[in-house]
Amino acid sequence: MATAAHRLSLCWVTDTTGTEHAVTGTDMADTIADRLGEYRGICGIRFHPASLAACPTSRCQRCTNVLRIHRTETLGRHCAA
Numbered sequence: 001m002a003t004a005a006h007r008l009s010l011c012w013v014t015d016t017t018g019t020e021h022a023v024t025g026t027d028m029a030d031t032i033a034d035r036l037g038e039y040r041g042i043c044g045i046r047f048h049p050a051s052l053a054a055c056p057t058s059r060c061q062r063c064t065n066v067l068r069i070h071r072t073e074t075l076g077r078h079c080a081a
C-alpha cells in the first residue's frame, strides 16, 4: 500500500475536442485561483474545458502513460523499502 506522500491527487477534465486529460489537484486549484479557465494536463498540454455536460470521447494517451510511469515508480520505491 502506498503512503499518502506517494499518492497523486488528480481528476480527469475533458477538453473541447472531447479528450480527457489528468489534472493534478494543485493545478486545479491554481486554475480556479487565476480565473483564466485554462487547465494543464499532466501531459503538459494547456486547454480550456468542455461544458460539464459534454461526454468525453477519448482519454489522453500521454496522460495515461505519465500515470502508469508514476504508479510503477511509486510501487517500485515502496517494494524496495
Ligand SMILES: [Zn+2]
Pocket: 020, 021, 022, 041, 042, 043, 044, 045, 060, 061, 062, 063
Ligand atoms: Zn493529456
